[in-house]
Amino acid sequence: TTSKQAMSSNEQERLLCYNGEVLVFQLSNGNFADKEPTKTPVLHVRRMVFDRGTNVFVQKSTGLFTMKEENSHLKIMCCDYVSDFRTGINLPHIVIQNSKKNNVFEYFLLILHSTNKFEMCLSFNLGYEIKDSLRVLNGPLILWRHVKTFLFISSQTSKVISVLGNLSSIQWAGEIENLGMVLLGLKECYLSEEECTQEPSKSDYAIWNTKFCVYSLESQEVISDTYIIPPAYSSVVTCIHICATEIINNQLRISLIALTRKNQLISFQNGTPKSVCQLPFGDPCAVQLMDSGGGNLFFIVSFRSNNACAVWKENFQVAAKWEKVSLVLIDDFIGSGTEQVLLLFKDDLNSDYLTSFKITDLRNINYSSEPSDCNEDDIFEDEQDNRYLVVPPLEAGLKVGFSSLRELRQHLLLKEKIISKSYKALINLVQGKDDNTSSAKEKECLVPLCGEEENSVHILDEKLSDSFQDSEQLVEKIWYRVIDDSLVVGVKTTSSLKLSLNDATLSLLMDQAHGSGFRLLKCQNRVIKLSARPFPAPYLMPCEIGLEAKRVKLTPDSKKEESFVCEHPSKKECVQIITAITSLSPLLAFSKFCCTVLLQIMETESANCLKNHYVVCGRVVLSLEDLSAGKYLLTFPKKKPIEHMEDLFALLAAFHKSCFQITSPGYALNSMKVWLLEHMKCEVIKEFPEVYFCKRPGSFYGTLFTWKQTTPFEGILIVCSRNQTVMFQCLHNLIRILPINYSLKNLKSGSENFLIDNMAFTLEKELVTLSSLSSAIAKYESYFVQSCEVSKGKSSVIAATLSDRREEIHPYRKKLQREKKKMLQTNLKVSGSLYREITFKVVDVQLKSDFAAQKLSNL
Structure with a gap:
């Protein structure tokens, strides 16, 4: 934070802000209580902090330093804070001048530590008095001007050194990264004989005879004289504040703010003016940067006419202005984590600087020593004076809103890109295509399409290759038919493959135009199984899905899943078809379209592990010409009965x-x-x-x-x-x-016989679950599983009456009661997590068996 200093009428008091505190330096010839004066001068310091509760500055601590010179004429030259080369810590300092006899002047540089102890860091004698351009830089280093020469002395060398480079003035001095301590000012330029053939005017001479340059104190040479400020501005610039520096191609580039004699604040970037603000007062002398948080930056400009104003950095508009200001300090005075500006006003009735003040961040922090006045005229005047205070927060909010919109748009574009690449990568993998240029990236963005868990989202090449090897044995034939406004695609699988609606999904991936990827079509899946045995044959019935929520398969839409199954046919006597039905009208808008038929088969390897197989069954190509010719089209009425088995399955899939x-x-x-x-x-x-x-x-x-x-x-x-x-x-x-x-x-839930089978199956599953609670009765699990299989095999052969089928449930009920009694009598000790897992399984299977019993009782 850049600090400012103030001086009282007796020129023996200065103010400095440091780490949120206000340091008051006072040089007197007596003690601090101003009792009887002594011949020995004393330097006092008071640390003042702002109390938000009482709205005043209170004294935190004090310190003093006794000068050895007696009967001396001491004067405070300046105070600020700089970095000490020994520790690199910024510490407050003060420079005092002592006037001796024979026109000899002695200068002291004192550093104030956190313990309020002063340390004499540098002292030297001069045969003349320093009257202007005194600066203290990091080191500490003292820089001043005498006649037309700039000189400096540091605590490391203790030797006065002249600055070369023909600098006529210095507008800024400080430290730049990788360059060390540098000076920025005007350098005199000498014209050649050819350039002097024509006598220039005074204005031309004033402009072209000087040029801004950057001078290095370490190398004692000019390191840059370009990309700073154009020569046309050299005669009007009075003060400079450097914002940023960088080195590009061994050339220093600078972004800075400059005050001019035209009462302007100008922003220069690499030597080019970017923004200009006309200041509300005349004769500006200093500019400081204040960061009030939330991206709001302000330039605080001080004027020699005891005025000040704030300019918003974003749009170079005046945000606020103040009059009768004696001092401007910038720091975090209230401990909010952001900076505020402290304005000290002149008070003729009170010589203390901290009695009339105002603290503000030009947003929501406002403290003042003056009580608020409820006069409407004053309120209106304050609103007019601070009308720009509302502009920075509003513009900051707009910036945040636009930034959020841009981020949201980029996020949506990224999601679309990932989805498109996922489809393309998946199809390339299942088709066995090798795309070396993009396969690696596409595999990275491959996402699960069937609700897999996070730990199994990636699809390994080994698993897919296994599916490819089995694809010829799993799929026998693919066909498709058009019925009314629906396209029915069917896949005939081998009889060795046992499928249900929760195990298989048939998807249609439509090729996008210009090869930009694939678009997934909304489909309704069905699994149809028919027995080819003569009568008496098991009846055709809907397949019961159960209580589990139907998973969303490859599309965001929930699908109505139905199937036709034969009761318990042998492998050779059952035909199994998986169908996908989609709307045909949107596809005919392309005149001709092509779809890839993808079959996903899910197998359960263990209790919590699922394995997916992806099989590319073929491609569906259909056009308006095919439909006009009656190809693949089922129409009614029809003289002949069903000629092809595919027509029958198409009707079963599409009909109500x-x-x-x-x-x-x-x-x-x-x-x-x-x-x-x-x-x-x-x-x-x-x-x-x-x-x-x-x-x-x-x-x-x-x-x-x-x-x-x-x-x-x-x-x-x-x-x-x-x-x-x-x-x-x-x-x-x-x-x-x-x-x-x-x-x-x-029968919305299925036939009575099916419900009886389902009831028996759920009771058997409940017994198996209960048997897993104790290792001592684990043998019953395999016994019950075997009995389940035996009972299922018997039920497929023996045609029993309804009463006989109900009697089959009674033995399982008796076994269930015995199992529950044994479980209650056994003193089992398990961990909490295992107990919760077992309890959840038991409740889940009991809920299914209760639901099956409820359906059966409603018949």
Whole structure:
């Protein structure tokens, strides 16, 4: 912080700010209490701090230094703080002049330590009096001017040295990094004989005869005379404040602020004027920089007319102005961490400088020794004088807002770039392409598309290569059909691959124009399994998903997942199809489009470890010409029945599906097949005898039925129709032929047999979970798992009645009760974390079994 000094009327008192304190130096010929005067002069110092509670400056501590010279004429020359070369710490100092006989003048430089002890750092004698341009620089080093020569002396050499370089004035002196102590001022330039042929005018001579330069005290030479201030300004610049310096190509570049005799504040950057501010008062003499925090920087300008003003650095506008100011100090006086300006005003009634003052940061900090006046005229006048105080915070807020918008825009662009590269890198990896120029970067930004945990987000080449080796055995065929406004893409997998909706996802990646990446299409996935065995065959039914929340697969949209499965077919008797359905209209806007079909298969290796396989199944290419020619298009009505198995699966995937339980207590349901074959004109699909294809003309044509009669009086009917209107028409037609006192119930959760199986399975899983609580009963886990598998195998072969199926649950219930009793009687000790984990598993599996029992009880 740049400091300023003040001098009282007797020229024996000076003020200095240092580390938030105000130091008051006073030179007197008596003691500090001004009792009886003595012949020995004494230098006193008071440390004053601002008390925000009482709104006054209070004395913190004092110190004194006794001068040895008696009957001497002492005078304070200046005070400031500089760095001591021994420690590098900035310390306050004061320079005192002693007038001796025979025109001999002695000068003392005293340094004040934190203990209020003065140290004589430098003293020297001169045969003349220093009258102007006295400066104290880091070292400490004293610089002054005598006649037309600048001289200096340091505490290290104790020898007076003349400054070479023909400097006529010095506007700034200080230390620059990598250059040491330097002087910035005007240097006299001598014209050559050719330049003197024409006699220049006085104004031309004043301009071109001087030039700003930078002089090094260490090397005693001029190190730069360019990129400072243009020669046209040399005659008007009176004071300089350097803001920043840098060396480019061995050339010093300087950014500075200059005061001129035209009452202007000018900003120069590398010798070029950038901004100009017309000051509100005349004859400026000093400029200081104040940082009030939040990016708000102000130049505080002092004038010889006892005025001051603040100029905002950002836009070079006057922010505030003050009159009748005797001293301007800048420091952190209230301990807020930012700087404030202390304005000391003249008070004719009181000689103490710290009685009339104002502390402000030109924002929200304002302290004053004067009580606030509620006069409206005064308030209006203050608002007019400080109208610019509101401008800096507002502009600072706008800057922060624009900066936030720029950061948000960059963040969004980065996200789009990462997503695009992730798709491209994923496709390149699964297709086995080798792109040496971009593969490394694309692998870095590859992100999980299926909700994997953070510790498994990266996809290793070894895992993908394993999927490539199995891709031929996993996928047998790919096909696609167009039904109304939907594109249905199907993949036939091998019978050895057992899949469910939670295990497989079929995605469509559309090639972007100009090869800029891939766009993921919104799809609805279904897994369809049909048995090719003749009747009696297991019925066609919806696959129960369970209580777990459906994961979002590759798209942000939640999908309605349904599938058709055969009850327990053998591997050779079941056809398994995975389908993806998407809207066709947005794709036809491209006239011709191409999609890559990607199959993701998730396998559970352990309890908390999932392994993904990615298989590229092929490409789908479709254009308006293909649709106009009827290629890949399923239309209704149609004279011939379903010709290809792919058409059947396309209908099953795209149609609306409903499952109904039909019960007739008094009459057998023998008329159902008559209704299907005669009334609805259905044909049995040869490859899949359980599916009936309706050939009745009109809206019924193409409807698919599946009828499974579990008992003579009960059965399950599944209707696959183009829409719900057709489904209601089918039910209305069916009601006419059903026996009296029939019951028709919509099974949203699945059939009764399926719920019984699910109930048994959840009870078995609950037993296995409970058995894991104790190592002593761990053998039951394998036993229960084996019994589960055996019971499942039996249930696929034995066709039992509803009462028999319910009796199968009772043994598991008895085992469950015995297991709970044994667990309660066993004194088990486990860690808290293991107990919480086991408790969570038990509660989770019990919740599923309770929910399955609730569904079963509602039938």
